[in-house]
Structures are given as structure tokens and as C-alpha cells.
Amino acid sequence: MSLTDQAGQILEHVRAQGAEGDLIVDQGEALSLKAKEGALEEHKVTSSQVFGLRVIKNQRVGTAYSEASDPESLKALVDQALMNASYAAVEPFETILPNKFSLTTDDQILSPEDSASVADKIALALDIESSLAGKPHVKNVPYNGVQDMQGERRVFSTAGLTARSKARSVACYAYALIESGEQNAMEGLGQVARRFDQLDPTKLVDATYQNTLDMLEGSSIPSGKYDIVFDEEMLPSLFSVFALMFSGKSAKDGVNPLRDKLGEQIADEQLTLVDRPDHLEGFGYALFDGEGSPTAARPLIEQGVFSSMIHNSMTAAALGTVSTGHATRGPKSTLGVGLHQIEIVAGEHTAASLLAGEYFLITDLTGLHSGANPVSGEFSFGASGYLCRDGARVRPVRGVTVAGNFYELLKRIAGIGDTQYWNWEKPALLPTVRFYDLAVSG
Amino acid sequence: MNHVYSLNRKKHEPLVENEAMLDVASAEGVIDHGIGVGANFAELFIERSLTNTISTLSQQVQSVESGIDFGIGVRLVFGTKVLYGYTNKTESEELKRIINELAALDLRDPTASKIAFNFSKPDEAHPATLRLSGDAEVDSKVAYLLAADTAARATSNLISQTRGGCRQKEQHIEIFNSEGLHTQDVRNYIRATLTAIAADGQEQATGMWSDGGLLGWEMREQVDPKRTGDEAARQALVNLGAKACPSGRMPVVIGNGFGGVIFHEACGHLLETTSVAKKASVFHDKMGEMIANEAVSAVDDGTMNNEWGSINIDDEGMATQHTQLIKDGKLTSFLVDRLGAEQTGFERTGSGRRESYKYAPASRMRNTFIEPGTASFDDMIGSIDRGIYAAQMGGGSVQPGTGEFNFAVTEGYYVEKGKVQYPVKAATLISTGPAVLKEISMVGQDFSLACGMCGSISGAVPTSVGQATLKVDDILVGGQG
16 A cells, blocks of 8 residues: 555544544665774665654644554554543644645755765765874774665645655764873864765864864863854754744743743844745754645744744744744654754854954863753853964863853854855854853963 | 554564564675775664654543664774764665765775674563564553642642653564674663642742653552653642742762763763773773762673563673672772774673664763762761752763763752751752762662663663662762852
8 A cells, every 4th residue: 555545544534533633654764884993894775764653623722753664553553542632631823734735855956866875874974084094193984874864754734735856965073082191182074965966075173183182282271251153053952952042832831931022132133044945955944744734935034123933833823923934743753843043144254353362162071961051051161162362262171161042142242254155064054253252261 | 542552564574583584695785895895894774663652631542653763774884993984874885885974985805804694683581572663552652641630739739730641662683794793683762751740829840750661561569650641740739839049069869860970970971982992081091090079889780580671682782790899989990992992901891782773882881870878868868967868860961081071969958967958959060070989988788770761872772770878979060049
């Protein structure tokens, strides 16, 4: 039986129970390779499929999923979702949207043909590991790999929506462990692309090696307040940790600390932040969201003013606004909201003016998952990077912490650079931002 | 509303003891095929898990979610190379297809012989009575979460919001391998959590309490919703009025239970052969050497009845163990899985674990803790001129290659002149494993365990951390003050 037929049967069973619903089916295939001491250490090939069902009956929502796809398991999926719904509180704002669209993404853009063979990918994994391991002082390359992932999502609803999106990504990464005398350092980098031939292993190896070597002599700096620049990897990570501030769902649930701040100045007026699902180059590119609603560029902070939260149809209805096309839903998750890919609009500062004087360039933060409280805004992270002066690295810094309040930090922007950079995983296009007066403990 | 909630028992659900999830003949054919293409070792890991998650928000049931995870992992070992694949399908032809694809570049004449399966099932050391496959007990769980919610709100008008969660999982596993192993196990996990948010004007703060174990919803008889609500609210209120945490190097007294995350990050990960075999651990060549203060003895124990990190057998089918990692400061054992044993020469410790069929196993922790000592809390605090008392900890992380780790204080107090002074805001503590183990100078007597999820190379697995309250003489505190 085809997937479409299976979906039809499931939704028919939902209708027969007097409910409405939507079904997500995710299918994926992946290849993962890791090398060690010149030989392949791990070769992983996977295929997966999961069905996720949401039903709404009497204004109550229930969800269930199954990785088993036999007819009995799929019928049980409906029964479980309906049973789950019977326990839920009435949620008048969550509905199956009356979309009857047939949506599809462009495979040539998001899942292009790739003639690279498994042998090519193995050769790349071995080359990255051996090239890096062969450089002076490198003890080993404990973490490295090449990955090729393809995924397809199908969405069907009782209202008539059918959507299909397919995406592919290839990635490589490496971490080098360098030892010299009593000192050691480990740093890593990665790259991601749509096609194998777009990866640049030489750049990856050289940058990983140089970053690790530079960090070998790293040491602490005196405690105090510093000007801070987060590099192009750490700045999006920081915003990601506090993305709750943009969430309409968190606002509806009463936990978004900025839920009453729309229209107010929450950041320095130099800051304009936009969600940009329309940026084709990024991996957060999306034409429609998890409910099949169209996406569009959405300014969230404009010249420091909090201009919009992100919504799905449910949070929008609850808060008296309209969906912004930010619905998220997976087979194993309930309806939520999420950013696609953020952009901070470039500022007016040249590198020379932005990076004048002394500042601490942070290239790594540790404890991002545990050292932050998005509700209060407080954070305290381990940090490493470089003490810099006039744009030049003066000395590497390790073993320090950086602490503050993110919502206060947004008001302490000294300047924003005139050039934007993608981070390596490409969900963020940001310029260099210089903050001031942040506590560093050394 | 009175519900009887039962997950349907369909053909894949191995709820009858000893009923195979994959028939033996199919398993034998697939293992034979793996050996036939030249693998030294072939293994099948079959999993079918039931999950149920209840979420409450503001005295209401926000959602009830349930699911079935099902898949088969195929592992082949060629020398030191691991080939791994998985599928959601049970057909032996699909499993052989994965083997062919994995081994395409390694085909060779057979180098090993398959040994006939010898079925054995471990003794159940962690009995569960209210299992998910029997009844999800939604009404009872909801009542518990709402009672905890009510208790939290009753403590103060400043408690503005609460979130409750109860997640139950019943994991059935079955393992076949080319060394004749055929075994099954069932793991029942339960965890209940309440988060409270306190608000005063523009300021907000959170507190959280969680209970869990390797058992069923009979845990309800061991937990008190009032205590859960009171504790979550107490932490939120303490944090609401907290002052900026001082920063810099200073002594820190770390509370019992989840405070044990310090050992988990500072040392536990560095003793896993996953890192040791790669020489990506600073302790890889330190066996038998003093790596900690002699006040420190540490254990990783999978045998503790119904504890969150316990197991009957590991995910390679080996019986779990009590493993003494450090005795009086001296390194006495690593955590060793099958591959790690081959690569390092150390005996396996029943530590091969994985989140699910989607991961090849790796050496991982179970219930990991520093054994209790003899110091008193007053002596520890009394010995500090200026420092921190970290009563509750959050999570952490470590880079094994350098031993640099961090972990978060979620409820802390400033200590001066031997007395606890006032609450301070959350802060991260950082150091390196080798350094901090030598700075643990006093260990108290109030031992307890706490449950958490540990993420690493083979996914997120349930692990307990634990300790009695202890004192670290010198560590960097990342405060704002």
C-alpha cells in the first residue's frame, strides 16, 4: 500500500470517529562515517520512518506516533491519539486549518542530485582525519566524520492539505587534540552543504588546526568587565538559547518574560533582527510552516523596538493576532513555534571602527544547555577565545567564565559591523556585534 | 471523567515474557549472513518501546502524548571497524540488505564461526508493578501533578506559573549475537517533574523538583506531591530574591544528590573507554595512579534496585556490575564496553549502553557517585572564609580530551566567615577534571542520588548522579559580582 493510501486510511478513521486531524510522515536515510588512525572506524547506514498523528475532537487535542507501520499499529495510532485527546483541557484556539493546498518544495534546490559515491565519502573521511593527524603536535583527531542525510516529510490533513518537502545535507567535521609538553587543547569545526562537491576539506582541516594550535597557550585573564565580541558561531548560539523571548506560545503560556513588551524599546536602537525563511542559501529556508501556512520575512526587533513575536494559528488566535508562519510540528511533538533562520541587519561600523581598542573575542561557550535561564535572562557560561586589540588577536584565553543577563545585554551594544556571516550550520546570518560591560571571571 | 487507559497490545508488542520480537530463525539467518560476509562479530538489537507523556500547565492538562518506537539495529565488527545500520522493518531480507550495503567495501571470506544461540534472561532486579503496557494511569498521574501544582501555588502569591510533567517508558529489548547470545529485558522508567516560576514585578525566577526511577507508576507511593510543589516553589522564591553571585576562584560546598554532577562531568566521562581508547581522555594512561584527593572514592553501579540509572543487562547483553572507579584517590577501573575491552585490554564492566536501536552501543555511566565520607556540613561551611554553598545544581558538560568541564549552580548561597549569608543568582563553575578531583577535601555523610539524562556518543541514556555534600577547596565561580 502506498504512503498516500495509508494516510488516507488513517485520516478516514479519524473522520469516522467524529474528529479532525493531520498526519506527518517522516522518512529518512543517512550515511555516517568516522575515521581513526588512517582507517575507517565507523560506517553507519540508516533508514527510518515514523507516523505522527494529531487529532482534535470536542476542542481537545491528542497526539500519538508510531515507528511501526503495520495496519494494526496505524489503527492503534488513531485510537491512542483520540484517547489522549479525551484527557486534555479544552483548547478552543487549536484547529486543523482549512487548507486544501497541495504544497511541495523544489528538489533541485533542497535535494539536488549528487553523483558522489560512498567510496568518495569514505575517502574524504580518511583524508580529513589523516591530514589533520599529520600536522605538527596533533596527538590525534578523536572526533571526525562525514555525513550524508536525506529526509522527506509528508503532511496530510482531514481538511485536504497535502504537503511534501524533501531535503538533503552533506556535512563534515573534525576536532583536533594537540599536546605540547604539559599543555593541551582541543577545538573543532564543521561544514555543511547541499552537495558533496561543495564541501571544502582543506579549509576545514587548516582552520581546525590553526584554531587548536592558537588555543594551546591559552590562559586566564583578570576578572572584570570587558567589551565582548561573540564570533559567528557563538552569537547565533546565544540568541538560540534565549529564543523563548520571541515565542508566541511561551507568551500564551505566561512564561515569556517579554510578552508585554511589544512596541517597547528592548534593545539598543542599532539592533534590527529579522527572521528570514526566504534566504535560499541558509538551511532554515522554508516556503511553508508546520501547518502549511506560507512563510515570509518577519522583523522581530526593529531599531531596538520589539515588533513581533512568532506564532502558529493557535497562539495567534489566543493572543488576538494572525499566524506568522512559524508553526512547528514533528511526528513526535505537539504544535509549537520556532524560528526559521535569523538575520541581524548589517550596521554601519567598518571592522576598523567596530574593533578599535581592547575586547574579548569569544570563540567557544560551554554550558549553553545548563548555564542559562531564558525566563529570567540570567546566564553564566564557560568561555574561551582571544583578548584582542584593534582587530588583532593579542593572546588566547581559556578557563574563564562570562556572566550576565541576556535581556540587559541587548541594551549594551557598542556597535554592529557592516558585513554579515553565515554560521557553519547556516541557520543564522549575522554581522559582528560588539557588546560592552560584561562580567568575565578569570 | 473515569478513564481506563491501555496501550493496545498488537502483534509487535512483546508483553508475553520470553516472546521474541524477531523470530529466532530470522535472527539466525541474519547473523549467519553477517558472519558470511566476513565480520568478526555480528549483533542484532531489537527494541520496541512504549512512551506516555503528560504535561500540565496552570492547573490544566496541557497534553497527553503517546507513542511506539520500534526498530532493529545491526552491528558488524571488522577488526577495529564498526559497521552499524538500523531499520523499522522486521523482514530478514531488509536486514540482510543493510548488511550487504554496510559490508560492500569489506567483503572477505568468513573469519569467525557463529555459535548457536543459548537463550537466557536476566533475573529481574528492578521489579515494576504499574507498567505502561498495563495501564498508563493518566488520572492518577494528573491528580499527582495537579496536587504538586496546588502545593507550589499555596506557598506564596509570587508563584505565577507552574509546569508539570510525567513521562513513563516501557522499553523491551532483545539481543542476538554471533557469540551465541540471545537475551531479552524489559526496562520500566518513570519520571515526574514540577517547575515553578516566581515573579515579582519585572523579575522572574524558576525552581524545579524531579523524582524518577527504574520502576512503574507505583513510584506514586514513594513520592509526595506537597514536597514536590513546596521544593520547586522554595527554589524559585530563593532565586527571586538572590543577589549577584561573586566571581573568581574560591572554595565551594556542593550539596548532595544532583551535586554529584561534578563527578559525572569532571571524571565519569573521562573514564569511559569511548574516550580512553582514543587517548582522548586525560586519564587514559593513569590506571593505578592517584588521580584524586584520598578523600575521594567513587563508584559506577548498575545494580542498585529500581534506581534511575540501573539496568539488569547492558545493551550488549552483559550483566551489569558495581564498578569501583576510584578508591581512596587511586584510579581502579574504567567503564568498559565490548569494543573498549578489545581496544584497551581491560575487562568489560557491563557498561555498553545506547539510547535506542538508532545507536551503536558505547561505554556509558549508570548510577555514578562519590561514596560518603565523615565530614559534617557545619565543618565544611565553617572552614570557608569566603566562598559559595551550591545547594542545587543543574547540568554540565565536559571536553574529555582536555578535561575542561562546567556545571551550573541553580540554587546558591554566599558564605563568609564560616556562615551561610544570603542567596546568590545562578552561576557556572568551571575547572578541569584532574584539578578538581584533587581539590575535593571533605566529603559528608548525607548521601543521596538524583536522576538525569546523559547525552553522548550513543545518545541520551538515563543516569543517576550522587554524592554526599562535599567541599571543593578551589574552583572558578562564574558570577556577575
